[in-house]
Amino acid sequence: MDMNKIIKNILFGIAFFSLTGCFSNLDLHPIDSDIPSTFFKDSAACAKVLVGCYDALSVPGGGLFDGSMNSQFVIWNVTDEMYNAAAGTGPKVYSYTSGYAPNATMYKNLYAAIQRCCQFLHYLPDAKIATETKLVMEGEAQFIRAFCYFNLVQNYGRVPLITEASSDVNNTSAKQVEEADIYDFVIREMEEAESKVFPITKFNFGGRINKSAIRGVLARVCLFNAGFPCYNTERYKDAYKWAKMVIDDPTHSLIPNFAEAFIPLIQDKYDIRENLWEIEAYCKSTSDGLKEYFPSLSTTLGTNCSKAVTNVSFMVNNTMKITKRMFSYYEQDTEALLGSYDERRNWAIAPFTNAPTKLDGAERLVLTYFGSHKDPDNDRLVYDRQINKFNRQYAKIWPAYQSNAGTNLCIVRYSDVLLMAAEALCQIHNGPTPEAIGYVNAVRKRAYGQMDGRKFIDHIELTNPGENYTVGEVCVEIVDATDNTSSVTCTTEEDKSPKAYRVGDVKGPLTIATAKLPEILGSDGKPDTKTTRPIESIVLLDRGHAYSATPKVIIRSLEGGKGPKGSGATAIAVMKDENPSYELSAEATGSKEAFLQTIMDERARELCFEGWRRLDLKRWHNLVEILQATRDDGRNAKGVNGAQLDYIMTPGNNVSDVHYYLPIPSGEIMLNPELKQNEGW
Incomplete structure (x- = not known):
């Protein structure tokens, strides 16, 4: 702190x-x-x-x-x-x-x-x-x-x-x-x-307890009191009351870009529109001599990186990976096969591994994408992914310590408040109401990049094929016109695992686009990879985040490549006329049960890895059911076996009703004869 x-x-x-x-x-x-x-x-x-x-x-x-x-x-x-x-x-x-x-x-x-x-x-x-x-x-x-x-x-x-x-x-x-x-x-x-306490506007600072923070936490407390095991259902009204006080406060709103709700946490900045209360991680300060380095979710729930290189990469080393069930909560893009129109997925879940290495003429943090577009039935390409929500590579604090970082821990966000209000309203009225549906759709509208009029790339149109390009050595750079950040993909379409890097703090998932070169066969009938050729097309593998303005597309040869440098190729990004719908379907809002399930799933999509899922599943009293279903996903997975399969299945094999409570520590019971152990422990 x-x-x-x-x-x-x-x-x-x-x-x-x-x-x-x-x-x-x-x-x-x-x-x-x-x-x-x-x-x-x-x-x-x-x-x-x-x-x-x-x-x-x-x-x-x-x-x-x-x-x-x-x-x-x-x-x-x-x-x-x-x-x-x-x-x-x-x-x-x-x-x-x-x-x-x-x-x-x-x-x-x-x-x-x-x-x-x-x-x-x-x-x-x-x-x-x-x-x-x-x-x-x-x-x-x-x-x-x-x-x-x-x-x-x-x-x-x-x-x-x-x-x-x-x-x-x-x-x-x-x-x-x-x-x-x-x-x-x-x-x-x-x-x-x-x-x-003070209102949050007194300081423009989320690290101190304030009225908005307490109201948001009170909504959560009341929801828990209304659920298992107390089932004090009158508290749903209180949960809605406190959530509505936050919603009605003009200070608070959804940050239009999902990633920007987390980048400030990583960079020791504040945005009180959405982040109502943060428990702070304190890193080295040259001004006061304090040296307190806190473990943070950027390291314990991050995408591994082998080493720290000044101004290139931060080290991350942990063993947590995501489940197929978590991945499947998000909509899959059926055309750009590495992506999702839901910007939350490829921000919260890394579609890549990363490591500092030399690429395109310089030392860079290189992102190697999982090749699920080439092997869509291989579930291992999902189970191998790690968490990316608190991406340490956006940090600005040096020196970089392996296990500690300055990422603040946000206890309550505005989007959580919206979903709590929707859940409380559904329980109060015994079914979905227009207001409740509106709150969930507001969260989804931001998730699909549509709060501020942004649009996704539909496709990339090659306007000039150029000449003399070498297979595997073509870079396609997508430049955001609003801030000049960019995504650079440095492998051609033939590669099963595209390699890319970001320039600047890209505010969302990267756009991954590879150059496809026409196939040339040698005299032996095998592909000839040495002969240079023009570009045939640009293949969009991941639309990345939505854009406020049409991004610029740059095609060039890889710096430091082995083959000749091509020239002359140009392309333009063609934006979608209409973005995909974010609104809930009639089926999702057709009954109380359907809408509550929708909220449960939406909470997973929006709040994953923020620390509340087990406790949510407890108050819904479906912890055992969900963990066993997650185990069964692993049992039926393709391409997953051995120790990895054991790791996936073990939680679901071991969980039981006793895990709705943690045990009172045995040492406390020895000290205090008045304490009684929780059932089953």
Whole structure:
């Protein structure tokens, strides 16, 4: 978490109340131990302690919201989205016990964060600071504490509810409280906090708790309370109420380009239109000397890259890969066979492997695309893909550390709020309503690149074939006229695995187009690859993202190639007159059941790899069913066998009803005789 930024924003908020004081020598490290009452001497000191509450959410390796492999966003979130392509035990294969150490760490650290908040709230009333300042700080601490309890009840069910400050985090006599009562506490605390904190517009900054963040999280809490196991269905009305407050706030809207909802997270920038609350990853700063490097989803859920090369590539090394079920949630382009009209697919799921190597005359990050256009029945070309949503290669932070990056963790996005509102409305009215359908279609409209009038390329028309081109050594560059970023494909149509690279921060999937050269046979009847020739056509393999203006097409010979350089070839991009429809079909909205299934699938498409899928499947009470169906997909897959098939199938083989809850850590039960283990553990 960016302590410097959080503290400065808290102090900025204090300044609104006309408080005076010198903060130039403020120690920017948070207080992270038991808090003496004497520390609450002024507003600056209180700010430090409050940041300690924020900091508790993302302790490196703490299993909470730091993006590490053991966090609930990675190994605890293996469902129909992804599988672990390596041997092992633990939650990634649903094989662990109540003694599993990362589970104990997560449980313990949630209570440690709660205790920090309890201590802060205990001592804050005696602080000699303005009443208005106290109110805002109190609301932030209340929300953090309630958010931790929300995570506890989601994962563990009945847990102790501790609201008083204690010198002992390991309370040995606290009794468990019923889930319904914990939800009531969480909602009550968050509602009170919402009335106290600043609106998000106060700072134009998503790292600090604000009214919009609390409203979005409250919608989620109410949906969970309405689902399994509490089934408090009256909460659907509350979920809609809180979601609608975010929707009606003119500050918030969908960012027109899906990729641009994530590029700011990767680059330590902010866009409060969509990203309502971010838990921050802090990287090296030359200004204050802090050196805190956080694991992030850019590394633990990224596309592997063998090494870091300054200004070329960042290193990524992990074993998570995507499932065919996740891939199949998206519409497949039936003409440009590497692509999808849904821009989310080839942004969230890498259609390539990448590595720094020399290509086209320079060291570049080369993307080698899976050749599914040549071998469409080979499911291995799907199961070999990795996650690309938090693409580290868009980062700007050097030096580059293997396991840590500065990608912030967004807890609630505006698109999530729209889908939550749609789900709540469907439940309230016992079926889809025009308003609910409109919210889902709004998310889909952005996904299909149509929020801001952009269009997809229909085909690329060769206007001059040129001459003297060599097989395998022709580059086709597609240049975005709005920002001069481009996609460069450097292999000809004969290649089964097209190689490409990006120039600049391309805002979406790359457009992949290869030159097709006429076949020439040698005297032996075999293809002659040495004789030069003109271009026959340009084959569009992936339309990439939609464009605001017709992109420029450049055809040239590969720099550093072995053959002669061709010249004279030209082509133009021909845009589609009409983009494909993004609107839901009549079948998708024909009944309550059909529409709820549509929302479940849309949440997978929109929110995949953001950490919520397992918990969504829990509240819908279909976790076991979905994991077993994902296993069966693997069993029926073509071209997948051996160890890889075992990795795909193992989660579905192991999952059972006991996994709707995590076990209370055995060490906690040994310390506290009042605790009762969850059923089956």
